[in-house]
Amino acid sequence: MDEKFDCIIVGAGVAGLAAAMTLARNNMKFLLIEKGEFPGSKNVSGGVLWGSDLAKLVPNYWEEDGGWDRFINHRRLTFMDDQSAFSVDFKSSHFNEPPYTGVVVLRSKFDRWLADKVQEAIDESDYAMDSFIAPNILVEEVLMENGKATGIRTGDEKFYADSVIIAEGVNNLLTRQVGLQNKYVPADHILTGIKEIIRFDQEVLENRFQLRGKSGMSNEFVGFATDGVEGGGFLYTNQDTLSLGLVLGLKDLREKGKEPYEILNTFKKHPVIADAIHGGEVVEYSAHVVSSGDKRVMPEKLYLPGLLVCGEAANLLMNAGKAIQGMDYAIRSGIIAAEAIINAKKAEDFGETSMKKYQDSLNDSYVMKDINNFQDAVHLLHDPVMTQKMPNLICDFGRNFFSIKNEPTQKARKMFGKSVKKHSSYLELMKLGWKGSRAL
Amino acid sequence: MKLLTLSEQLGLVSYRNQSKSEIKPHIVVDTDICNTVCPHKCTTYVCPAKCYTMDEQGQVHFQVEDCIECGTCMYACDQGAVSWEFPDPEIGRGVTWNYG
Numbered sequence: 058m059d060e061k062f063d064c065i066i067v068g069a070g071v072a073g074l075a076a077a078m079t080l081a082r083n084n085m086k087f088l089l090i091e092k093g094e095f096p097g098s099k100n101v102s103g104g105v106l107w108g109s110d111l112a113k114l115v116p117n118y119w120e121e122d123g124g125w126d127r128f129i130n131h132r133r134l135t136f137m138d139d140q141s142a143f144s145v146d147f148k149s150s151h152f153n154e155p156p157y158t159g160v161v162v163l164r165s166k167f168d169r170w171l172a173d174k175v176q177e178a179i180d181e182s183d184y185a186m187d188s189f190i191a192p193n194i195l196v197e198e199v200l201m202e203n204g205k206a207t208g209i210r211t212g213d214e215k216f217y218a219d220s221v222i223i224a225e226g227v228n229n230l231l232t233r234q235v236g237l238q239n240k241y242v243p244a245d246h247i248l249t250g251i252k253e254i255i256r257f258d259q260e261v262l263e264n265r266f267q268l269r270g271k272s273g274m275s276n277e278f279v280g281f282a283t284d285g286v287e288g289g290g291f292l293y294t295n296q297d298t299l300s301l302g303l304v305l306g307l308k309d310l311r312e313k314g315k316e317p318y319e320i321l322n323t324f325k326k327h328p329v330i331a332d333a334i335h336g337g338e339v340v341e342y343s344a345h346v347v348s349s350g351d352k353r354v355m356p357e358k359l360y361l362p363g364l365l366v367c368g369e370a371a372n373l374l375m376n377a378g379k380a381i382q383g384m385d386y387a388i389r390s391g392i393i394a395a396e397a398i399i400n401a402k403k404a405e406d407f408g409e410t411s412m413k414k415y416q417d418s419l420n421d422s423y424v425m426k427d428i429n430n431f432q433d434a435v436h437l438l439h440d441p442v443m444t445q446k447m448p449n450l451i452c453d454f455g456r457n458f459f460s461i462k463n464e465p466t467q468k469a470r471k472m473f474g475k476s477v478k479k480h481s482s483y484l485e486l487m488k489l490g491w492k493g494s495r496a497l
Numbered sequence: 498m499k500l501l502t503l504s505e506q507l508g509l510v511s512y513r514n515q516s517k518s519e520i521k522p523h524i525v526v527d528t529d530i531c532n533t534v535c536p537h538k539c540t541t542y543v544c545p546a547k548c549y550t551m552d553e554q555g556q557v558h559f560q561v562e563d564c565i566e567c568g569t570c571m572y573a574c575d576q577g578a579v580s581w582e583f584p585d586p587e588i589g590r591g592v593t594w595n596y597g
Contacts, residue, residue, distance in 0.1 A: 242571075341510070342501070346572065
């Protein structure tokens with residue numbers, strides 16, 4: 058293939074697909090390369106795709122029965138000790154109407170479906186015969202000439218383009234190759250996610266979690282779930298399966314000498330989780346690294362002449378306590394990256410200044426605004442007081458508060474005081490409250 | 498619900514190029530580093546697929562066949578022993594997730 062593309066996108070995950078969809082709709086000639094057998098085949102996520110940006114890519118996606126599994130109308134945050142679970146639970150019919158506040162997805166199915174939508178957009182574009190989604194190809198190098206990206210190399214083959222969008226995911230080897238990320242990224246702000254997919258008879262699942270039609274639940278866990286390691290757990294309802302998993306701080310895991318699958322088994326044995334998953338059959342075990350949302354791990358610069366980095370390759374993922382957001386950041390950054398390429402093509406300028414507009418737009422978007430605004434919350438969530446002591450304290454109080462003993466009952470305030478003294482101190486709690494009120 | 502052992506969990510994974518007897522490893526580990534200077538040998542417990550094992554003499558060994566491409570060892574190893582690439586689609590190992 059001697060011809061030159063307007064853009065080569067590396068990686069057909071949600072970031073790459075969002076960029077590709079935007080390019081196709083704007084009649085750009087591009088090549089979208091995916092190393093897996095098909096788009097989604099190498100991707101793992103929790104995973105809820107939060108917000109309504111999916112409708113930007115596939116308008117009225119809710120009208121068809123494909124791609125996504127369930128919409129979320131039921132949220133639950135659970136504090137756990139070894140025997141108990143104390144939850145903040147919110148369910149609302151406000152969340153029943155599209156555009157939904159979030160949809161649960163399984164990436165092997167979702168990304169493949171989204172790629173079909175991108176192919177449809179290509180077919181309707183001016184470059185129906187000249188733009189391609191190419192799976193099963195591993196990009197080994199981004200070609201650079203005088204500091205400008207000119208294309209990619211796979212094996213002995215080279216493909217050329219005016220621009221390259223790197224959407225390769227968190228294990229961002231190409232981002233490192235071009236010098237935007239350090240060659241070695243330490244474990245400090247990186248987490249390892251592990252997950253099981255557990256299958257049920259669909260009716261059993263729907264009855265157990267009170268699901269109706271395509272409604273679904275998301276549940277996050279802090280405390281005992283991670284067996285003393287910083288991080289948290291999650292449970293999401295898919296169509297006829299559950300996604301149950303953990304996200305574990307890698308540095309802490311290393312220091313505490315624990316094995317992730319052992320922690321997962323401990324989590325599964327917790328009485329509350331055991332009740333939720335009994336009768337199910339594990340059909341997949343998976344793992345993937347994720348970034349934490351701590352800005353210290355992110356590349357400072359997301360562009361070079363002729364090159365942009367988006368999605369998890371740019372470490373765009375954050376858990377600030379409300380939700381684990383990553384796929385929505387991937388979509389928005391992919392769209393913004395493609396828009397920068399479209400403008401560069403119009404101006405026939407793929408230089409530094411032109412590419413910088415991507416980062417400027419990203420900084421103006423909710424993605425970087427949230428990441429910048431919620432850094433304190435990210436730090437707080439990795440504070441052992443928050444991840445260990447608080448859940449124990451809350452569950453201890455819960456057990457006392459809900460115990461009815463046919464003997465004189467203490468006032469709740471006194472009960473709470475006892476739990477505070479047992480697991481923490483008022484000073485520690487005040488500090489946490491102060492930090493929390495500013496962070497959230 | 499019966500808990501699965503790690504080998505049962507890995508038995509559920511669809512690996513690529515399983516029919517090929519010879520595969521090109523996408524991760525190369527300099528176990529001399531693990532076995533001489535590394536103070537923690539953490540890959541032997543943080544790897545979610547237990548591709549790194551320790552024998553009775555405390556020596557670290559690595560096999561790539563069970564790798565699920567998560568990336569953990571690339572960050573966890575702070576001794577420079579792990580060279581991590583993505584598997585080659587034709588002659589490498591690695592995964593195809595059924596759910597993901």
